[in-house]
Amino acid sequence: MKRLGLLMIVHALLLAGARSSCLYAESGAEGWLRYSALQEQAAKKYERLPASTVALNDSLVLKTAQQELIRGVRGMLGRSLRTGAGPFAEPAILLGRFEQLHTLAPALTIPSNIREDGYWLGHEQVHGFECLLIASSTDRGVLYGVFALLSKIARGEDILALDELQQPSAPLRWVNQWDNLDGRIERGYAGASIFFGGGNVRGDLTRAGAYARLLASVGINGCAINNVNADPRILADSFLPQLVRVADAFRPWGVQLSVSVDLSAPKTIGGLDTFDPLDSQVAEWWRRKVADIYKQVPDFGGFVVKADSEGRAGPSSYGRSPADAANVIARALQPHGGVLFYRAFVYDHHLDWRNLKNDRARAAYDIFHPLDGKFENNVVIQIKHGPIDFQVREPVSPLLGGLQHTNEAIELEITQEYTGQQRHLCFLVPMWKEVLDFDMHAGGQSTPVKDLVAGRAFHRPTGGFVGVANVGMDVNWLAHPLAMANLYGLGRLAWNPDLSANTIVDEWTRLTFGNDPLVVRTITRMQLSSWHVYESYTGPLGVGTLTNIVGNHYDPGPESSERNGWGQWHRADHEGIGMDRTVATGTGFIGQYAPEVQKLYEPLPACPDELLLFFHHVPYTHVLHSGKTVIQHVYDAHYEGAEAAGAYVSQWKLLEGHVDDERYTDVLTRLQYQAGQAIVWRDTINEWFYRGSGISDVKGRVVKR
Numbered sequence: 001m002k003r004l005g006l007l008m009i010v011h012a013l014l015l016a017g018a019r020s021s022c023l024y025a026e027s028g029a030e031g032w033l034r035y036s037a038l039q040e041q042a043a044k045k046y047e048r049l050p051a052s053t054v055a056l057n058d059s060l061v062l063k064t065a066q067q068e069l070i071r072g073v074r075g076m077l078g079r080s081l082r083t084g085a086g087p088f089a090e091p092a093i094l095l096g097r098f099e100q101l102h103t104l105a106p107a108l109t110i111p112s113n114i115r116e117d118g119y120w121l122g123h124e125q126v127h128g129f130e131c132l133l134i135a136s137s138t139d140r141g142v143l144y145g146v147f148a149l150l151s152k153i154a155r156g157e158d159i160l161a162l163d164e165l166q167q168p169s170a171p172l173r174w175v176n177q178w179d180n181l182d183g184r185i186e187r188g189y190a191g192a193s194i195f196f197g198g199g200n201v202r203g204d205l206t207r208a209g210a211y212a213r214l215l216a217s218v219g220i221n222g223c224a225i226n227n228v229n230a231d232p233r234i235l236a237d238s239f240l241p242q243l244v245r246v247a248d249a250f251r252p253w254g255v256q257l258s259v260s261v262d263l264s265a266p267k268t269i270g271g272l273d274t275f276d277p278l279d280s281q282v283a284e285w286w287r288r289k290v291a292d293i294y295k296q297v298p299d300f301g302g303f304v305v306k307a308d309s310e311g312r313a314g315p316s317s318y319g320r321s322p323a324d325a326a327n328v329i330a331r332a333l334q335p336h337g338g339v340l341f342y343r344a345f346v347y348d349h350h351l352d353w354r355n356l357k358n359d360r361a362r363a364a365y366d367i368f369h370p371l372d373g374k375f376e377n378n379v380v381i382q383i384k385h386g387p388i389d390f391q392v393r394e395p396v397s398p399l400l401g402g403l404q405h406t407n408e409a410i411e412l413e414i415t416q417e418y419t420g421q422q423r424h425l426c427f428l429v430p431m432w433k434e435v436l437d438f439d440m441h442a443g444g445q446s447t448p449v450k451d452l453v454a455g456r457a458f459h460r461p462t463g464g465f466v467g468v469a470n471v472g473m474d475v476n477w478l479a480h481p482l483a484m485a486n487l488y489g490l491g492r493l494a495w496n497p498d499l500s501a502n503t504i505v506d507e508w509t510r511l512t513f514g515n516d517p518l519v520v521r522t523i524t525r526m527q528l529s530s531w532h533v534y535e536s537y538t539g540p541l542g543v544g545t546l547t548n549i550v551g552n553h554y555d556p557g558p559e560s561s562e563r564n565g566w567g568q569w570h571r572a573d574h575e576g577i578g579m580d581r582t583v584a585t586g587t588g589f590i591g592q593y594a595p596e597v598q599k600l601y602e603p604l605p606a607c608p609d610e611l612l613l614f615f616h617h618v619p620y621t622h623v624l625h626s627g628k629t630v631i632q633h634v635y636d637a638h639y640e641g642a643e644a645a646g647a648y649v650s651q652w653k654l655l656e657g658h659v660d661d662e663r664y665t666d667v668l669t670r671l672q673y674q675a676g677q678a679i680v681w682r683d684t685i686n687e688w689f690y691r692g693s694g695i696s697d698v699k700g701r702v703v704k705r
C-alpha cells in the first residue's frame, strides 16, 4: 500500500513535470500566436462568425491561410470551421484574390489599386449570405489578412462590420539571421541555429517552418538564413539541395528564402582564379549559379553581400567599387526577379586613433554617396540605422538621406548585441520609431526616413526594412520572453511605420499574455520605459559604447573602445569627453547631413543632450539643457537607471498569478539578474568617470574603491 502510494506520488510528480514542460514549451514556442481560449464572455462577441470557410483557389499559401484560420478559431473560440461547402450554401469566411472575389460576386465593390501584399477585410452579402471576406492581390496578402483577423479576435476587437484596407509601407520586409553552418550564431543569444548544424542544413526543419509562420504573421516576406560573414560553401553545388529543403519549409508561409554570399565565391568554390567583378568569367559564373538556384527554388529572394568590411573579401582587391561588385550579381538575379542587398557597413577597422580627424562614422556616406545612381535597379543598399554600429543611441545615418537614385533599406538589430543581449529588458521600437520619423530633409524636401526606405520619397522601384533577428533553438526563440516584442515590432513597423510604439506593445502583450488589464498595463509600461532605462545606466548622452567592444559587447568596458583602430571612440581624457564631429573644428561628419539637420547638431547650444557626446567634445563641467553638468548627469543617470531596473522586479511581481507560472518565473529571474547587473554597470562607469575627471558627485554616492 505504502509502495503504491509512493508510486502514485512519483507518477503525479512526473505528470506535473511533463505538464509544466509542455505548458512551458507552449508558452514560448508559440510566441504571439498562442490562440488561447477566450473567456466565455469575450467569446460571445464572435457568436455570429460564419461557421465555414471557403478558399477561392487551391494554392499552397491559401491552404496555409485556411488552416491557420481554422486553428486560430478552434483555439480561441472552441469551434471547428467547416471547409469545402460552396460559398452559396451558407455564410462563410471567404479567402481569395481580388479577381477571384470579383468573379464570384461581380456586384461587390472591391478596393482597387492597392499595393502588393495589401489586404482587405470586409463584411458583405454574397449571394444572399453574410460573409466575411479576406482578399488581396496575392495569396500571401490573404494569409496576412487571416493573421490580422485572428489578432483582432485574440485582442477582443469587433469584427462583424469590418471594412478595412491594410497595405505594407514597403515591398521588402526581411530578416537576416547571422547563422553559421556549424550551428553557432554570430551575436545570437538564444541557443543554436534553427537552420544549420555540423556544416549542413539540419535534418529537422520543424522550427524553421514555425519561424516562417511567426514572420508571416507580421508581414515579413524574406529571410536570409546565414551569417553575412558568409561561408562560401553556401553556394557550393552540393549545398543547393539542402537550401531547397529550407525553401520548402518557408514556402507555405510566403517567406522567400535568401542567402548571404561571399564575394570571393567564384574563386574559393568556383574554380576561377579571380573574383574581379568586371571579369567576364566572373559575371558568367554568377549568372550560372543564380540560374541553377532558381531552377530549384523558383521563389528564391536574392542575396545579401557584406564586402570590404571587417576582413571580408571585396571589390577593393581589384580596385573596383561596391557598385561594380553589386551590379555583377544583380544582373545575374534580374531575369529571375531576385534582389541584391549590398550592405553599406563598409569601413576601415585599422583607423589611426591618434588622428583626431579620423572618423568611422563618415565611412558609409563617404563610400556610397558618390555612387548614387550607379547601381542596377534590383540592388538595395542595406544601411544600418546609425553611422556606427547599433549603439544604444546614435543619430540617424546620413547615408539614408544621401541616396536619391538608388534603392535603400534600413537595417535594424533585433538581437540585442549592444543593448543587453536579451538578458536585459530593452524594447527597441521607441528607438526605431525615432529613427523612422526623423526628417532627413533630403533634396530640400521633407523626407522622413520611413519614406526614404520605402522608396516613396524619390520614387524608387523598391526598398524596405531588414531586421537582424538571430532567433535560436531556445524555446522562447530570443531567450527572454519579453524580447519577442522586438521581433514583433520590427514586422509591424516594416508594415506600417506610423504605428505608435504604444500600439505595437499593447498588441504584442495582449497576444502574448492575454487581455488582463493589470498584465497589459504593467508589461506595456515596463517595455516602453526599458530603452531609456538601459541607456541611462550604460551609455548616456550619446557617448557611444561604454561596453567591452573587444570582447563580448556586453559588460562595462569604457577603456576598450580607445587606442585601437575600430573607431568606436569616445575620446575621454581628464578634462572632458566626446567626439568632435563638427564641420568647424572636428571630423566634418555633420557636413554629411542636409543643412536643416546640420543646424540641429553643429552649434553646441542647439545639440540635444541625448546626442551631445556623439557630436561634441566638451568638458565634464559643461552645462546641459537640463541644467546639470555632464559629470553630474552621468552620475545621476546611472543611479536612476539602476534604480529603475530594480523597480522592474517589484512591478513584475504584481503579475504573480496573472501570468502562467513558467513565464512568470522565467521573466522574474531575468529581471532580478538585470537589476544586479545594472548596479555593476552603475558602479563601474561612475567610478571610471570619477577617476578620470576627479570631480565628486554632489550627492556623495560615487567613491573610488
Ligand code: GCW
Residues within 6 Å of the ligand: 178, 186, 187, 227, 228, 229, 306, 345, 389, 390, 417
Ligand atoms: O556589430 C558588428 C558585429 C559583427 C557583425 C557586424 C556586421 C556579422 O559585432 O558581429 O558581423 O557588425 O554587421 O557585419
